[in-house]
Amino acid sequence: MHRTPYGTWPSPIDAALAAAHDGRPDWVGYVGDETWWTEPRPGEGGRRALIRRRADGTEESLLPAPWNVRTRVVEYGGRPWTAEARGGTPLVVFANFADQRLYGYEPGGEPRPLTPLSAVGGGLRWAEPHLDLERGEVWCVLEEYTGDDPGDVRRVLAAVPLDGSAAEDRGAVRELAPEQHRFVTGPRLSPDGRRAAWLAWDHPRMPWEGTELRVAEVGEDGALHGARTVAGGADEAVAQVEWAADGTLLYSSDRGGWWNLYRDDVPLCTREEEFGGPLWQLGLRWFAPLDSGLIAVVHGKGSTVLGILDPESGEIVDAAGPWTEFAASLAVHGSRVAAVGASPRTAYEVVELDTTTGRARAVGARHRDPVDPAYYPEPQIRVFTGPDGREVHAQVFPPHHPGHTAPDGELPPYVIWAHGGPTSRVPLVLDLEIAYFTSRGIGVAEVNYGGSTGYGRAYRERLREQWGVVDVEDCAAVARALAEEGTADPGRLAIRGGSAGGWTTAASLTTTSVYACGTIIYPVLDLTSWASGGTHDFESRYMESLIGPFTEVPTRYTERSPASHADRLTVPFLMLQGLDDVICPPVQCEEFLARVQGKGVPHAYLTFEGEGHGFRRADTVIRALEAELSLYAQVFELDVTGVPRLELRR
Numbered sequence: 001m002h003r004t005p006y007g008t009w010p011s012p013i014d015a016a017l018a019a020a021h022d023g024r025p026d027w028v029g030y031v032g033d034e035t036w037w038t039e040p041r042p043g044e045g046g047r048r049a050l051i052r053r054r055a056d057g058t059e060e061s062l063l064p065a066p067w068n069v070r071t072r073v074v075e076y077g078g079r080p081w082t083a084e085a086r087g088g089t090p091l092v093v094f095a096n097f098a099d100q101r102l103y104g105y106e107p108g109g110e111p112r113p114l115t116p117l118s119a120v121g122g123g124l125r126w127a128e129p130h131l132d133l134e135r136g137e138v139w140c141v142l143e144e145y146t147g148d149d150p151g152d153v154r155r156v157l158a159a160v161p162l163d164g165s166a167a168e169d170r171g172a173v174r175e176l177a178p179e180q181h182r183f184v185t186g187p188r189l190s191p192d193g194r195r196a197a198w199l200a201w202d203h204p205r206m207p208w209e210g211t212e213l214r215v216a217e218v219g220e221d222g223a224l225h226g227a228r229t230v231a232g233g234a235d236e237a238v239a240q241v242e243w244a245a246d247g248t249l250l251y252s253s254d255r256g257g258w259w260n261l262y263r264d265d266v267p268l269c270t271r272e273e274e275f276g277g278p279l280w281q282l283g284l285r286w287f288a289p290l291d292s293g294l295i296a297v298v299h300g301k302g303s304t305v306l307g308i309l310d311p312e313s314g315e316i317v318d319a320a321g322p323w324t325e326f327a328a329s330l331a332v333h334g335s336r337v338a339a340v341g342a343s344p345r346t347a348y349e350v351v352e353l354d355t356t357t358g359r360a361r362a363v364g365a366r367h368r369d370p371v372d373p374a375y376y377p378e379p380q381i382r383v384f385t386g387p388d389g390r391e392v393h394a395q396v397f398p399p400h401h402p403g404h405t406a407p408d409g410e411l412p413p414y415v416i417w418a419h420g421g422p423t424s425r426v427p428l429v430l431d432l433e434i435a436y437f438t439s440r441g442i443g444v445a446e447v448n449y450g451g452s453t454g455y456g457r458a459y460r461e462r463l464r465e466q467w468g469v470v471d472v473e474d475c476a477a478v479a480r481a482l483a484e485e486g487t488a489d490p491g492r493l494a495i496r497g498g499s500a501g502g503w504t505t506a507a508s509l510t511t512t513s514v515y516a517c518g519t520i521i522y523p524v525l526d527l528t529s530w531a532s533g534g535t536h537d538f539e540s541r542y543m544e545s546l547i548g549p550f551t552e553v554p555t556r557y558t559e560r561s562p563a564s565h566a567d568r569l570t571v572p573f574l575m576l577q578g579l580d581d582v583i584c585p586p587v588q589c590e591e592f593l594a595r596v597q598g599k600g601v602p603h604a605y606l607t608f609e610g611e612g613h614g615f616r617r618a619d620t621v622i623r624a625l626e627a628e629l630s631l632y633a634q635v636f637e638l639d640v641t642g643v644p645r646l647e648l649r650r
Contacts, residue, residue, distance in 0.1 A: 006412040006441035007638035018432040019621035024348035030333035032085030046616025068097035078127035079283030128186025177224040204541035207279035239276030252276035284328035342429035374402035377438040411489035414443040418497030418504035449474035467546035468560040506562035527557040566595035572602040578611030602648035
């Protein structure tokens with residue numbers, strides 16, 4: 001065992017390796033007996049490929065580059081594809097990212113457009129497609145922009161003809177019901193096809209604050225009639241709805257403080273666990289009913305597992321296997337359940353559970369160790385104490401290397417990672433970006449600060465009107481605790497985060513003295529501009545719950561914004577920004593940097609063409625990781641080789 005200073009250990013996990021394994025499979029489904037899903041291609045411009053696993057176990061990408069199976073609905077996207085087996089050739093309908101049109105496709109042929117281009121750039125978007133072959137249509141959510149302002153938008157349930165007659169004619173798209181709500185999810189048809197159910201909500205609520213479960217009759221004209229609300233409301237968030245095989249309505253509601261399952265208002269399994277989560281994308285599935293009456297569920301407090309719920313007894317049998325975290329992506333076919341699972345030692349892979357045998361196995365996107373797993377971090381699940389004695393959940397990844405340790409008495413540098421959302425949670429899974437740092441001797445602590453999901457409604461509502469306070473305090477509490485207990489070097493603490501995590505990072509650097517530097521990634525920096533149309537429609541009123549109504553507390557928007565306190569920033573920082581980001585536009589960074597300019601604070605600003613909110617291209621991820629490591633090397637005085645030196649300006 002070599003004794004080498006922290007942060008300087010040689011590692012086989014370079015930025016290129018981390019970038020090649022960025023992202024995860026998603027949107028699983030069954031097409032006949034086959035399992036399909038989408039998966040990322042960082043080396044192909046960050047596109048998402050549609051993967052088909054045939055019955056014999058062979059896998060193939062159905063569409064070559066540059067086809068990109070991804071939708072921009074609500075900017076965060078949603079389920080982008082559907083397919084049905086018809087003899088030996090399936091019919092596929094998918095959204096293509098470049099033009100946001102729906103396409104019909106049969107393997108062996110060429111994709112053909114089903115929807116028109118919009119007069120407003122990318123202004124016709126589609127999500128959650130569902131084939132209705134009897135009517136010759138695909139039912140979905142239509143998001144239609146009517147002008148250049150982010151608020152010039154409407155969302156409705158719509159039916160698109162499969163014969164291509166709407167490819168040049170917007171009028172050929174049939175709207176299923178009058179526009180009544182700002183946001184809707186895709187319709188779920190009852191087993192007899194006579195009823196449809198969906199979720200809806202309006203500004204200023206976000207879907208994890210309050211949604212309505214709507215039910216309507218499907219008329220002979222194929223339209224939805226008599227829509228009514230049967231559950232949910234302003235203070236009750238219904239996260240998902242499905243029909244059971246017997247025609248009863250199943251849904252996940254947090255009316256009891258946790259997202260639990262209900263059948264026609266009767267609770268099926270009351271637990272202080274989550275059977276749902278935040279609807280950042282349309283089409284997320286935490287449960288799926290089987291024909292047998294059993295229900296496949298993704299559930300847990302914090303981390304999530306895959307289980308089978310017996311709704312009659314309320315008992316759950318969890319699937320055995322190495323997976324300790326499952327995504328909100330489920331599909332069922334007969335007695336089979338497809339899911340997406342991972343663990344601290346395995347990346348996300350497509351998992352199939354056979355409910356007749358109880359056997360679960362990885363069937364797609366299988367994890368294969370790209371390096372010796374001895375270099376993977378060994379995480380610790382921790383609960384820290386924040387202000388007023390409140391619990392703060394976190395996972396700590398100490399520096400770890402099979403052949404190196406630090407000299408006696410040296411404490412390691414640590415980076416606090418603040419997740420995005422902020423109504424979200426960071427899962428405990430193998431992440432080579434974390435391993436990139438820990439294998440070099442830099443510790444990482446991911447903080448599920450107050451406001452995070454996975455711990456009940458009360459925990460996530462700690463952030464109500466407290467954004468920029470509770471998240472900052474909780475991250476600082478973890479950092480200080482690591483230093484006080486002798487785990488981390490108090491003089492070598494950093495913080496980093498993207499999106500809402502970028503906000504927390506910037507707010508932490510401008511309001512605390514805990515950190516020696518920070519990495520701010522596609523951040524929110526100026527709340528006043530957000531409140532006046534400076535972001536997309538989905539989150540345009542989010543600040544009303546996170547900060548308070550602008551008309552009532554306008555000064556709070558200024559006081560909380562890191563942009564208002566740029567003069568307080570005294571430590572080095574790195575800022576990373578995609579130039580195509582419409583959620584957190586580059587202007588936020590540019591205005592912040594203008595206020596820092598000439599203050600003598602070392603900093604760097606890297607921008608990336610073709611990147612939006614979230615980096616997907618391999619070359620972007622490589623440049624960003626190497627720049628971040630170079631920042632820490634310079635600030636913490638680490639002798640790091642093999643990465644370009646980041647030029648810091650003052």
